[in-house]
Amino acid sequence: MxxxxxxxxxxxxxxxxxxxxxxxxVLTQRVDRALIKAHDLPVSWFEVLLWLASSPDPVPASVLGNSTMLSRSQVSRVVDALQSRGLVTRTPSSHDARSVEVSxxxxxxxxxxAADATRRACLxxxxxxxxxxxxxxxxxxVWHKLKADKEAQV
Structure with missing residues (x-):
């Protein structure tokens, strides 16, 4: 060996x-496999759902792009896919006519x-x-420190 x-x-x-x-x-791959098998839901889609589920209000698409580990174009594609499955809606923003909000x-x-229960059971x-x-x-x-430093550099 x-x-x-x-x-x-x-x-x-x-x-x-x-x-x-x-x-x-390793943990991301494990969760991705479990979510796809149980819910036909890739982990990137779950990440968007997680952010939406944690917000009491609709979330501007730009905020999703800034909050997830996905690029803005990836977020847009994920939201398109989620919308086509009837899982999210897009509405024009009441604050900014150029923006949409997702819920x-x-x-x-x-x-x-259901997917969150699968994730928790898997992890x-x-x-x-x-x-x-x-x-x-x-x-x-540790994550807060690393993320705060990254955000301070932006």
């Missing part, structure tokens, strides 16, 4: 970065709830069940 580097042979910052990349890739339909809310054994509240809080703090 080929030898792998032990963690002690890799500088801490490098191992932390590798772990971040590994976790993001979940009742069918979209129902699918999101439980390999993520949330393995970490305690302190671990999750520490990860959340």
């Amino acid at each position: 080929p030898k792998k580097l032990a963690q002690k042979e890799m500088p801490t910052a490098d191992h932390a970065f590798y772990g971040l990349v590994w976790a993001g890739t 979940l339909t009742p069918a979209g809310r129902q699918l999101f709830d 439980g054994p390999v993520f949330t069940d393995l970490l305690d509240e302190g671990d999750l809080a520490a990860l959340s703090t």
Whole structure:
């Protein structure tokens, strides 16, 4: 069997970065497979639904583009696909005539709830069940720091 580097042979910052990349890739692939199998819903579509579900009001399309990890053109394509499935609606913005706002339909809310349960069940054994509240809080703090730094550079 080929030898792998032990963690002690890799500088801490490098191992932390590798772990971040590994976790993001592996967990995203796992969730994507589960969502597609159970709901015919790619993880990129789920991400848009997640942001819409977390907002009590319709969300301007531009805000979705700024909030997700998708490009604005990807968000537009995802919203088109979700709209064609009857999961979201687009309405002209009441604040900006050049903009549209996106919101979940009742069918979209129902699918999101089911897909979110699938996501949580999929991640439980390999993520949330393995970490305690302190671990999750520490990860959340790290993500906030990294994201705040990125947003400060924009």
